[in-house]
Every structure is written in C-alpha cells, then in structure tokens.
Amino acid sequence: MKNSLSKLRAGLLLLVALLLPALRVVAQATAPNEPEMADTLRQNGKIYVVVAVITVVLAGLLFFLISLDRKLSRLEKEVKE
Secondary structure (H helix, E strand, C coil), X not given: CHHHHHHHHHHHHHHHHHHHHXXXXXXXXXXXXXXXXXXXXXXXXXXXXXXXXXXXXXXHHHHHHHHHHHHHHHXXXXXXX
C-alpha cells in the first residue's frame, strides 16, 4: 500500500514539474508588451478619471488613518490618567 502511494505521489510530482514550465510559457505568450486597456483609456481621455478616483480613494484612506490615530492617542491618554 505504501509503495503504491509513493509511486502515485512521485508520478504527480513529475506531472506538476513538467506542467509548470508549460504554464509559464503560455502566460508569457498571451501577455502583450503594453496593456491595451491603458492605451484605450488614454485615447478616450478616461485615464484622468481613473487617476482621479484612485487619488480620492487614497486620500480617503489617509484621512481615515489620521483620524483613527488621533482617536487612539486620545484613548491612550485617558487610560493612562
């Protein structure tokens, strides 16, 4: 029983070892040199909308973290006193 399990395990490892390089080649072959979506967004002028949305989201996260830090500092002061 152990012998057949070890043979099965060895066979599966060999199969995975042979398939991984093939998957890597397929992944590289399908990826173009430049992303088409960025070109399309740039041509339509919508890239600025994407940049604006990302900026607003990051600014919101920064504001949230700063307010959270202030609240935690205030609570730490109250606990110490």
